[in-house]
Amino acid sequence: MKGNTEDKVINIVLFILMSIVTLVTLYPLYYSFIISLNDANDIAEKGFIYLSPRKFTLENFKIVFTESKLAHSFLITGARTILGTIASVLFTACVSYPLSKKYLALRSFYIRTGVITMYFFGGIIPTYLLLNSLGLIDTFLVYIIPSLYSFFNAILFINFFSSIPDALEESAKIDGANDWRVFWKIFLPLSAPILATVSLFYGVQQWNSWFDAAYYTNSPDLATLQLVLYQIISQSEGAAIAANYLGAGKQNINIIDSMKYATMVVSVVPVALAYPFLQKYFVQGMMVGSVKG
Numbered sequence: 001m002k003g004n005t006e007d008k009v010i011n012i013v014l015f016i017l018m019s020i021v022t023l024v025t026l027y028p029l030y031y032s033f034i035i036s037l038n039d040a041n042d043i044a045e046k047g048f049i050y051l052s053p054r055k056f057t058l059e060n061f062k063i064v065f066t067e068s069k070l071a072h073s074f075l076i077t078g079a080r081t082i083l084g085t086i087a088s089v090l091f092t093a094c095v096s097y098p099l100s101k102k103y104l105a106l107r108s109f110y111i112r113t114g115v116i117t118m119y120f121f122g123g124i125i126p127t128y129l130l131l132n133s134l135g136l137i138d139t140f141l142v143y144i145i146p147s148l149y150s151f152f153n154a155i156l157f158i159n160f161f162s163s164i165p166d167a168l169e170e171s172a173k174i175d176g177a178n179d180w181r182v183f184w185k186i187f188l189p190l191s192a193p194i195l196a197t198v199s200l201f202y203g204v205q206q207w208n209s210w211f212d213a214a215y216y217t218n219s220p221d222l223a224t225l226q227l228v229l230y231q232i233i234s235q236s237e238g239a240a241i242a243a244n245y246l247g248a249g250k251q252n253i254n255i256i257d258s259m260k261y262a263t264m265v266v267s268v269v270p271v272a273l274a275y276p277f278l279q280k281y282f283v284q285g286m287m288v289g290s291v292k293g
Contacts (some may be wrong), residue, residue, distance in 0.1 A: 031050070032264050032268075033261075034051070035261040036264075037057065038055055038056070038258070039055040039056075039057045040059075040060070040257070042054055042055040060261070060262035061262050061265075061266070063259055064259065064262045064266055069220070070228055072221070073224055073225045073228040074266070076224050076225070077267075080140070080143040080206050080224065081207045084143060084144050084147060085202045085203045087144055088144075088148050088149070088150070088202040089198050089202060091148045092148070092149055092157060092198065093157055093188065093191070094183070095154060096154045096157030097179075097187060098179075099111060100157070111158075114154060127146075128216065131216060137217070138216070138217050138218050138219055138222065139217075139222075140222060142212060142216045142217065143206070143209075146212070147202070147206065147212075150201075153202070156194055160194040161187055164190060169186065169187075172185070200274070204271055207271060208267075210227045210230050213226070225267050226267065228263070229263045229267060232259060232260045
């Protein structure tokens with residue numbers, strides 16, 4: 001009886017703590033959403049809102065989708081996410097397949113070398129010089145080629161491939177299949193969970209990336225959504241500082257803020273919509289890819 005009472009108290013305390021954590025985590029997203037749906041002039045006149053839109057409008061989203069710079073950056077981000085994810089997943093899978101074979105010569109050396117890349121980075125300047133020598137600076141391919149391979153994702157692939165019975169490969173080779181055919185016809189079709197998991201990782205990385213757009217491109221035509229969002233935030237912060245000192249332009253600041261929040265919502269929605277469809281495979285892929293090996 002005493003044990004049941006203690007369990008109930010612990011459950012209540014845990015429920016309260018987790019509710020607070022959930023609220024703290026989700027409220028910033030909810031706040032961004034309601035601000036994006038509220039009229040900017042209303043915020044300038046009556047102050048900020050906290051629970052629901054006071055003067056509902058879709059004008060902020062209309063600006064986001066009709067403003068040429070934002071619309072173009074959305075297309076660039078979508079293109080790099082789709083192409084980059086497909087290319088990275090296939091490339092990582094191709095490299096990971098031979099690394100999953102214990103009979104591969106120098107396998108241990110390759111894996112240890114890959115682990116080193118998880119802890120050490122060559123630096124921005126050497127990376128820039130390398131990309132420049134390859135002719136990738138200020139091109140769309142700078143979004144794709146440098147991010148083709150991540151050893152963390154390769155580890156997930158290696159462990160998943162290692163969990164597939166060797167008998168499948170042996171029987172296929174008896175029938176005359178080579179390694180390439182075994183990979184494409186047997187291992188890849190059986191790897192839906194890990195493919196979904198790694199696709200989610202690469203997709204989110206590509207969608208959220210702004211660093212490469214900021215440092216490795218100069219053309220406005222290659223600006224990504226996250227870079228434009230960063231510029232909007234910087235612009236609103238600069239305008240706020242100017243308004244504090246000069247006492248002017250507060251209405252324009254709120255318009256920029258509303259656009260900023262609307263852009264943030266647009267940038268978050270695609271990932272939020274994709275995750276529920278991949279959740280089943282994501283959990284299964286992470287469990288198999290991390291436990292078995």
